[in-house]
Amino acid sequence: MRICRFDEGLLGVVDGGEVVDVTGVLARLPSQTWPYPPGDLFISHFSELRSAIEEAAKSGARKPIEQVRLLSPIGNPGKLIGAPVNYKLHLDEARADSEIHNDTKILTIHECGVFLKANSSLVGPGEGVVSTWADRRIDHEIELAAIIGKPCRNVSKDDALSYVVGYAIGLDMTVRGTEDRSLRKSLDTFSVLGPWMVTADEFGDPSSVDFELKIGEVSRQKANTRDLILNVADLIEYASRAYTLQPGDVIMTGTPEGVGPVDPGDRMDCWIDGIGKMSVSVRAA
């Protein structure tokens, strides 16, 4: 099943080239009082809502997908977890680049671990990326994103994938420079998730998935998740030793070689096998 959020926060099921409005199902979510429990409320209850969503999708209003504005499939994200230099060839290019620019030494993911991006940076493809700090170089990073479905802590990699509710395309936008990653990758709109969430049962094995990012006709990044240094299961094991993972937490699994600059007016055409295509425009602040 493919779940999206669109227009003014409606809930949709993607069926071929159309979005079916199933927003009515959200009335089944429990009412809450402050303080709210951790995690995204919809993702927390997704498994109970699933059959109602399937039923609603049989009769809901339909719109061609190109006529809707796609939002992040996660409405209330908690942690956005990033995996730095998690492909060997990207580590090589990052090290070569840091020597040229006299930046801080690039550590391996085993040395520096995972990092967090501010959840306020998360947008959907229809919202686009704003090139804040335009006097600095801003890079694209396409990544397979795994979305956590159930609370978990100290998960073994053998069990890890059972905690994933679905997958999406992630863009981990980055200002180049010496500041901490948690700053450079957390500007508003610098985390893009979409175009929808493909449920884990439909997506299948995340360990050998082709993906590509193009700008215009130029292929900038083209790789396969088999070349991840820490794969999706390894990352869940690693991250859950540090923090309790909550429903709606997003793990951006790292970007391959080919990162490069974007400018206002560019459109990033992203594709991951088993998810589909996502186009994201860059505009001036």
Ligand code: MN
């Ligand atoms: Mn990244």
